[in-house]
Amino acid sequence: MNGDVTRYESDNLDATAGYGVRKRNLQLVFFDGKFPTRANADEMSVGEQTVDALERVETAVRRAGVEMDDVLRTTVYTTEADRIDDIEAAYESYFEGRRPAMTVVGVADLPDGAAVQIEATAVER
Numbered sequence: 001m002n003g004d005v006t007r008y009e010s011d012n013l014d015a016t017a018g019y020g021v022r023k024r025n026l027q028l029v030f031f032d033g034k035f036p037t038r039a040n041a042d043e044m045s046v047g048e049q050t051v052d053a054l055e056r057v058e059t060a061v062r063r064a065g066v067e068m069d070d071v072l073r074t075t076v077y078t079t080e081a082d083r084i085d086d087i088e089a090a091y092e093s094y095f096e097g098r099r100p101a102m103t104v105v106g107v108a109d110l111p112d113g114a115a116v117q118i119e120a121t122a123v124e125r
Contacts, residue, residue: 026123026124026125027123027124028121028122028123028124029061029064029066029070029121029122029123029124030119030120030121031057031060031061031064031119031120031121031122032060032119033075033077033117033118033119034053034054034056034057034060034117034118034119034120035053035056035110035111035112035114035116035117036048036049036050036052036053036056036114036116037052038112038114040052041112041113041114041115042113045086046078046080046083046086046087046090046115046116047083047086047087047089047090048090049114049115049116050076050086050087050090050091050094050116050118051090051093051094053116053117053118054090054091054094054118056118057071057074057118057120060120061120061122064122064124065124066122066123066124068095069098070122070123070124070125071100071120071121071122072100072101072121072122072123073100073101073102073103073120073121074100074101074102074103074118074119074120074121075102075103075104075105075118075119075120076102076103076104076105076116076117076118077105077107077110077116077117077118077119078104078105078106078107078110078115078116078117079106079107079108079109079110079114079115080115081104081105081106083115084104087104087116088102100120
């Protein structure tokens, strides 16, 4: 861990002492949910849609002046929660061994027939 972030953990999990992070000189950057290319979404597998949405996240991240290594976590909304293995495989291939924390949420519907939407949080150092 670099000197800007210190992580504290405790064996005593309660409302005040489970886990905390102190930050100095850091700024969180939040990115709206990104969809795969709308024109092709219905022709793409869930894995392909995931990679396409990650490419759109990367474009937004770079425009904000941060790098993909600065992405701390993502939330994936999907209409095909039973295909989580495909989503995880897409993440592994895209991030090549270093991926951010990921939460997958099953939803009933997404705009334009997309099966995947990804939002992200990064840190600006």
